[in-house]
Amino acid sequence: MAFVGVDDSTHFVIKEAHDNNNNNNNNGRKMGGHHHHHHDHHQTRMFVNGWNSYWLLEPPSKEKVSIMFKKASQMGLNVCRTWAFSDGPGPRSLQISPGVFNDKALQALDYVIVEARRYGIRLILSLVNDLNVFGGKAQYVKWAQEAGVNITSSADPFYEDSTIKGYYKDYVKAIITRKNSMSGVRYFEEPAIFAWELVNEPRCESNSSSFILQAWITEMSAYIKSLDQNHMVTVGLEGFYGMKAVEKSEVNPGEWASVLGTDFIHNSAVDGIDFASVHLYPDSWMPHANETEKLNFISKWMESHISDAEDILKKPVVFTEVGCPSDAKGEIYNRQSLFQTVYDIIYESAKEGKAGAGAMIWQLFVEDMDEYEDGFSLVAWNQPSIYRLIVKQSCRLQSIFWKRKSIRELDSNDPCYGHVS
Numbered sequence: 001m002a003f004v005g006v007d008d009s010t011h012f013v014i015k016e017a018h019d020n021n022n023n024n025n026n027n028g029r030k031m032g033g034h035h036h037h038h039h040d041h042h043q044t045r046m047f048v049n050g051w052n053s054y055w056l057l058e059p060p061s062k063e064k065v066s067i068m069f070k071k072a073s074q075m076g077l078n079v080c081r082t083w084a085f086s087d088g089p090g091p092r093s094l095q096i097s098p099g100v101f102n103d104k105a106l107q108a109l110d111y112v113i114v115e116a117r118r119y120g121i122r123l124i125l126s127l128v129n130d131l132n133v134f135g136g137k138a139q140y141v142k143w144a145q146e147a148g149v150n151i152t153s154s155a156d157p158f159y160e161d162s163t164i165k166g167y168y169k170d171y172v173k174a175i176i177t178r179k180n181s182m183s184g185v186r187y188f189e190e191p192a193i194f195a196w197e198l199v200n201e202p203r204c205e206s207n208s209s210s211f212i213l214q215a216w217i218t219e220m221s222a223y224i225k226s227l228d229q230n231h232m233v234t235v236g237l238e239g240f241y242g243m244k245a246v247e248k249s250e251v252n253p254g255e256w257a258s259v260l261g262t263d264f265i266h267n268s269a270v271d272g273i274d275f276a277s278v279h280l281y282p283d284s285w286m287p288h289a290n291e292t293e294k295l296n297f298i299s300k301w302m303e304s305h306i307s308d309a310e311d312i313l314k315k316p317v318v319f320t321e322v323g324c325p326s327d328a329k330g331e332i333y334n335r336q337s338l339f340q341t342v343y344d345i346i347y348e349s350a351k352e353g354k355a356g357a358g359a360m361i362w363q364l365f366v367e368d369m370d371e372y373e374d375g376f377s378l379v380a381w382n383q384p385s386i387y388r389l390i391v392k393q394s395c396r397l398q399s400i401f402w403k404r405k406s407i408r409e410l411d412s413n414d415p416c417y418g419h420v421s
Contacts, residue, residue: 001191010355012046047397048358050079069119076394076415084125087135098167117192126197155206159216188228195232204261221272232274239278253285276317291333309355316357323362323376343393395419
């Protein structure tokens with residue numbers, strides 16, 4: 001398995017070992033440069049057809065983790081996003097207090113990484129939650145208060161206070177430099193990690209001009225890069241346009257979205273950020289919209305972010321959470337039509353060589369996991385039409401770069417057998 005990076009345009013590329021063979025030829029170093037790389041450039045490009053399983057660290061049983069990865073690989077899915085955080089007191093917590101870890105929980109993370117690699121899946125690992133589930137930034141603030149830090153002067157101390165920033169950096173360093181207890185591989189040398197995500201859905205509502213969050217993203221992405229030059233970094237944004245982007249704000253799902261202290265373009269443009277992340281929740285964001293309005297919103301939202309990634313950011317963009325409540329069963333807007341619309345837009349972008357680099361479903365389960373239910377979950381293989389949709393997307397994204405004559409002589413076990421013309 002090889003690491004994934006970004007080439008000199010807006011694409012993910014698998015950095016195969018043979019890209020290093022000609023190091024003495026300086027021209028060849030840049031991925032996708034012309035010279036001797038040209039012939040293998042196409043085979044190394046990668047698109048994301050992925051999913052979220054936030055529960056992998058705290059599964060009902062280890063077996064469920066393996067089943068999830070095995071089933072996902074059978075669908076051709078290639079990237080999974082999950083939490084590499086769980087902060088605060090509690091038996092399954094990763095970080096019990098600042099710098100104090102629960103070894104059993106860390107071993108559970110080791111296991112997730114080893115199993116992902118076994119099934120050819122790469123992971124986006126998110127490092128803290130902006131929300132209070134699993135501790136989140138509120139837990140960090142509480143730790144600082146308990147340590148006697150005076151944080152009343154700050155409206156959003158998590159992103160501003162130097163003690164709390166120190167806690168976060170210490171945590172990140174412990175994770176990134178960890179040696180896997182099962183494989184012996186340090187996380188920063190682990191190719192089954194696709195990218196680090198700074199924070200899940202950051203919002204800094206006290207500072208709608210977004211400079212506080214901007215400074216934090218700049219500092220933390222640079223910090224991760226100082227520890228780990230092998231992996232990409234993304235922010236974890238929902239993708240809302242902020243106050244500065246006046247001409248973009250009509251793309252937002254509502255006026256509320258521009259005053260959350262985030263700004264898609266500004267935040268994603270930071271040097272240490274390799275690709276942009278965007279979420280998509282038409283039902284949660286637009287509860288009063290009708291079905292047609294929701295479908296129209298999906299297209300406008302995605303097209304806008306893909307063109308900004310292509311023209312302004314010059315980085316790939318991944319729609320890292322795409323979700324629809326299980327009970328959305330409209331005639332024209334439902335889970336099937338949401339995924340279909342999203343997949344079509346990604347496929348068109350991929351075919352044209354544009355920046356839309358993939359989408360990831362929120363979220364997949366295996367059987368008998370009702371206690372983890374969040375209203376958005378599905379067991380894909382129990383829903384044949386959705387299952388087929390996922391497989392088709394995996395296969396058509398892969399097939400963009402298959403040469404006509406070498407459709408890899410697919411064998412009948414390949415998920416794409418019979419799917420590719």
